[in-house]
Amino acid sequence: MIRIPDQPQSVHNAALILGNTLRLGIIRQLALGKDNRADIAKALNVTEDSLTRQIATLVEHGLVTSHIVAGPGRPVRFEFHKDAVQELHQLLGEYIDGSTMPIEDEQPLPEIDGRAYRKRNK
Numbered sequence: 001m002i003r004i005p006d007q008p009q010s011v012h013n014a015a016l017i018l019g020n021t022l023r024l025g026i027i028r029q030l031a032l033g034k035d036n037r038a039d040i041a042k043a044l045n046v047t048e049d050s051l052t053r054q055i056a057t058l059v060e061h062g063l064v065t066s067h068i069v070a071g072p073g074r075p076v077r078f079e080f081h082k083d084a085v086q087e088l089h090q091l092l093g094e095y096i097d098g099s100t101m102p103i104e105d106e107q108p109l110p111e112i113d114g115r116a117y118r119k120r121n122k
Contacts, residue, residue: 029043
């Protein structure tokens with residue numbers, strides 16, 4: 001993704017994280033109460049494998065946490081952090097609205113994988 005010269009690194013980072021339709025869909029499904037890979041995959045009509053990389057990105061950037069639940073197969077439950085998501089959303093909104101924003105020395109994010117995902121076979 002191209003970084004605009006006067007664009008703060010934090011805005012660029014927020015766009016990288018939220019600029020993926022599958023990641024946005026995952027956040028939405030978590031907000032709607034789905035908390036496991038199978039339910040999220042079914043709701044988004046994708047395979048569970050295609051969620052792995054995108055959920056890992058959300059976890060890595062503090063928007064989602066994962067919890068291993070005791071039991072057979074060690075199921076994982078996910079929870080999204082509404083405040084963190086809203087903070088990125090607000091940052092992008094302020095940038096789009098033309099608010100003056102300092103160009104900070106924040107580090108760029110490592111390459112974020114935006115590869116296509118596989119649709120679920122019906």
